[in-house]
Amino acid sequence: MNEHVTVGVDGSAESLAAARWAAQEAVLRQVPLRLVHAVDWLLDPVVPGVGRQDVDSWADQALADASQELRRRHPRLDVTTRALSARPAAALAAEAADADLLVLGSRGLGGLVGFIVGSVAMSTLVATDTPVVLVRPADDPDGPGTGSAAEIVVGLDVHEACDRVLAFAFEEADRRRCPLRAVHGWKMPAAYTYVPFADPGNERDISRSITHMVEDTLLPWRHKFPEVAVSQTVFRGPAAERLVPASQGAQLVVVGRRLRRSPLGMHLGSVAHAVLHHAAAPVAVIAHD
The missing domain is CATH 3.40.50.620 (HUPs)
Structure with a gap:
């Protein structure tokens, strides 16, 4: 090729x-x-x-x-x-x-x-x-370029195979010599919908656990690209709620698209769909398994 x-x-x-x-x-x-x-x-x-x-x-x-x-x-x-x-x-x-x-x-x-x-x-x-x-x-084609402080934003899903998404995002940040921000949104397990009085401590424990998962997922990429300054945003809620505002002033937003082939055709996930239609920056969509 x-x-x-x-x-x-x-x-x-x-x-x-x-x-x-x-x-x-x-x-x-x-x-x-x-x-x-x-x-x-x-x-x-x-x-x-x-x-x-x-x-x-x-x-x-x-x-x-x-x-x-x-x-x-x-x-x-x-x-x-x-x-x-x-x-x-x-x-x-x-x-x-x-x-x-x-x-x-x-x-x-x-x-x-x-x-x-x-x-x-x-x-x-x-x-x-x-x-x-x-x-x-x-x-703007003459806007942020190599050396700009404007960041690249990547939507990270620790429950999916995200190596292709992270590889693209880190390589772009490395080429452009700019910071990278990883955004992950999470939700409470479905079982909690049926619990009338959930323990607030459970939510804190889940939040800490997911934050550790995000850190562990990013760690090998931090080592592979030591010159890329990486930050992370982990919160409870749909990822698009933070990805769309984060696109303001960003050089690029990177999201994944899970490969789904069926008789009904191929489609985008809800996060990629929302970011594509509402982001204020160019959007890269990366297909992954």
Whole structure:
């Protein structure tokens, strides 16, 4: 597999913001950047007076404009382009298969509304095991970078296999030389729902136990990345309640997506779904077992 970052480009402000973010990421990783445009001529609505040649020309122009700007911003970055005639989600997922990272654009509404995750982005996201980053136009491409004090925030679930999530988060913090904050939300065992007078001491004991579990989970990664300053937030409640506010001013929010394949299709967990739609920073979604 050739190491590179892939980004979907369609000429929109969302995809241009994604391309700028992807270019900075490729520079940090010291790998090439691939711009991909995909359009399904047979399925897309036909515009009167617009033929296949017009669509192909528009796609080529969108790729040319984006690559020209990125080369101007990053003269030493190796930028390649690829135009595909296929369903965009399927084509992007296929392109992601041999990439280290796939970057997609998403429309931002601001405030608590956050992202609009389009059907192409969502379909692509759940169709690939490659890490995917969603970027909005509001995410300043010339904003926080290497050496910035802005932190990376990672949602940590000690009850799931989280090595891939933590590896991605720590590697990003190490590349960017920024702090990393791990956030874990927990809830009381279901049995306590049926206990009319629960002992408050039990909640304190559970909280301490889970805090120790979080510390133990982070310990090997602290040793592997000694230069990354790590903090943790452990609290009772849904993880998204802290992850979304923590995204304000963050460089990146990292969440996991458990691989669930069934006849009903693949989907996101509640935490990833909430963060994707409400975070104020780019969001990386990492698939794990």
